[in-house]
Amino acid sequence: MLPASLSILVIDENRIRAAIIEEGLREAGHDRVTLVHDVSALVRRISEINPDVIVIDLETPNRDMLENMFQLSRTVKRPVAMFVDHSDNASIEAAVDAGVSAYIVDGLRKERVKPILQMAISRFNAFARMERELEEARGELENRKVIDRAKGLLMKSRGLSEDDAYALMRKTAMNQNRKIVDVAQSLVTVADLLGPGKL
Amino acid sequence: MPEHQIHAGFMPLFDCAILIVAREMNFAENEGVRLTLHRETSWANIRDRMAIGHFDVAHMLGPMPLACNLGLTPLASETVVPFSFGLGGNGVTVSNAVWAGMADHGAEPTLDPARNGRALGAYVRARSAAGAPLLRFAVTHPHSGHNYELRYWLAGCGVDPSREIEIVIVPPPFMADAMAAGRIDGYCVGEPWNSVSVVAGIGRIATVKAAIWRNSPEKVLGARRIWAGERPESLAALLRAMHHAARWCQDPRNHPALTELMAQPAYLGQPAEITRRALTGTLDQGDWNFRKVEDFYLPFDKAANFPWKSHASWFYTQMVRWGDVAHTPGNVEIALNCYRPDLYRSALTPIGVAVPDADSKVEGAMTTTTPVGCAGTDLMLGPDGFFDGRIFDPNKLSDYINAQTSGD
Numbered sequence: 097m098l099p100a101s102l103s104i105l106v107i108d109e110n111r112i113r114a115a116i117i118e119e120g121l122r123e124a125g126h127d128r129v130t131l132v133h134d135v136s137a138l139v140r141r142i143s144e145i146n147p148d149v150i151v152i153d154l155e156t157p158n159r160d161m162l163e164n165m166f167q168l169s170r171t172v173k174r175p176v177a178m179f180v181d182h183s184d185n186a187s188i189e190a191a192v193d194a195g196v197s198a199y200i201v202d203g204l205r206k207e208r209v210k211p212i213l214q215m216a217i218s219r220f221n222a223f224a225r226m227e228r229e230l231e232e233a234r235g236e237l238e239n240r241k242v243i244d245r246a247k248g249l250l251m252k253s254r255g256l257s258e259d260d261a262y263a264l265m266r267k268t269a270m271n272q273n274r275k276i277v278d279v280a281q282s283l284v285t286v287a288d289l290l291g292p293g294k295l
Numbered sequence: 296m297p298e299h300q301i302h303a304g305f306m307p308l309f310d311c312a313i314l315i316v317a318r319e320m321n322f323a324e325n326e327g328v329r330l331t332l333h334r335e336t337s338w339a340n341i342r343d344r345m346a347i348g349h350f351d352v353a354h355m356l357g358p359m360p361l362a363c364n365l366g367l368t369p370l371a372s373e374t375v376v377p378f379s380f381g382l383g384g385n386g387v388t389v390s391n392a393v394w395a396g397m398a399d400h401g402a403e404p405t406l407d408p409a410r411n412g413r414a415l416g417a418y419v420r421a422r423s424a425a426g427a428p429l430l431r432f433a434v435t436h437p438h439s440g441h442n443y444e445l446r447y448w449l450a451g452c453g454v455d456p457s458r459e460i461e462i463v464i465v466p467p468p469f470m471a472d473a474m475a476a477g478r479i480d481g482y483c484v485g486e487p488w489n490s491v492s493v494v495a496g497i498g499r500i501a502t503v504k505a506a507i508w509r510n511s512p513e514k515v516l517g518a519r520r521i522w523a524g525e526r527p528e529s530l531a532a533l534l535r536a537m538h539h540a541a542r543w544c545q546d547p548r549n550h551p552a553l554t555e556l557m558a559q560p561a562y563l564g565q566p567a568e569i570t571r572r573a574l575t576g577t578l579d580q581g582d583w584n585f586r587k588v589e590d591f592y593l594p595f596d597k598a599a600n601f602p603w604k605s606h607a608s609w610f611y612t613q614m615v616r617w618g619d620v621a622h623t624p625g626n627v628e629i630a631l632n633c634y635r636p637d638l639y640r641s642a643l644t645p646i647g648v649a650v651p652d653a654d655s656k657v658e659g660a661m662t663t664t665t666p667v668g669c670a671g672t673d674l675m676l677g678p679d680g681f682f683d684g685r686i687f688d689p690n691k692l693s694d695y696i697n698a699q700t701s702g703d
Binding site for chain 2: 136154155156157158159160161163164165185188189192197199
């Protein structure tokens, strides 16, 4: 006989990340998944959700409140323990590093929960990577804007072609062991300081 | 070149100032310590990151290391306490509606714990007789000085904190909002989170920790026992840096700089005008009626950084009282071994700091400021009275525990 499906509660104030976790859980065949973003509303709903597993974002400032509620509150029917397999320090560390933790009800076999935690860890990490890449792409776009502006300044004040303006900045950067964007930024800063038409 | 790399976790509460100042005012660097500070969002995160070794030391609630070592937490590493972040600093704030109910039963804006506690008790019973729901109070963590002093105060005023009110957990920065939204009726928390409600006009300070138990313990420095054993020189260097930082925090000449520093978004993010109230102990009891509370918060004076074993054992008596842990000889030993005045002494006596000779003291026995026997000079302690006049003699632990009421 197949074990009954688990009721899984995902607490994450980041809606996009929560949706990514939910998708992962559904792909793994878990169909009783509840997402909660607003913790103050959870207090009233916790007994109705009656979770077997709780996946929680470690950045939530409400974690102490939640932990106390899971362990002590009369509103939870069964006591909830943190998912800790003491022999498995690597999983604990991977979870904390990824910024996620899980709690399970007493008596639930750890083997049933481990894949859930592992999926959450990998999705949290993937989300962090995605955010980092987005941040880098944003930075890249900003850099290109600064370089274009510096190029324009050089073309105007020294009568250079676009290619020559870029080549001059690249050469200066190489000679000074700096990045092109830093040279361009210096140029833009000086132009702003001197005022319009002075460079 | 710093020789000691130390990672420390902290929560954004006023008393973490000692760690912030140790770093920002170069006291750590002067001791060869490269101190990396990690701001955290929950005590559970601090506990977990200590357990897996991300942090060597952390700002912790006084009873938290006991809870870790007694096995009361889901994840924990064995933790020792070589230093205390100071004495006092908390208050109990109630909503305007609760204050009005208390005032009907004799409460006065004096912060007097006995009088206002009796008034709260009368109000609680009047509500109960009228069939009103239980008042809900918040504390920051189950294993906190806040929880135990709120319960001690209420029980001492004839209110059963387990049955006649409800106690929930709310993070300090959310207390005022939760009360404004009507989710809680009062709370016990460190400054500036009491004054924040007073300034917003949504609550009144009913009493303060310094009046419930004067010069009582609050946050401590928890260190991973294994790390402290392997890196005694790093720990000693950190304790010296924190000693100098604590003395700097106590000096009124530095208070303007300190409140500005703590007001930064990376630390407290609350206006200096509000955080200054904790340092001066000058609190608004309502209607702009300011009152100076003696010894409201001491970051340094009166041996405030000494990790008294009697503080650990008092926390233990309250953990037993409220059913967190069973009273057994083994648990007493764990609790007593958690606070380590020997580590404090061995770090600070070589630089001429006055350190108490004793590891424990009878709590509540000093009615005036009293000089104590110590290895240095001019060390003054106390007064340290409990509001109900009771005395805690750590040598008579079981008698004290047996005489406590828990409402069960």
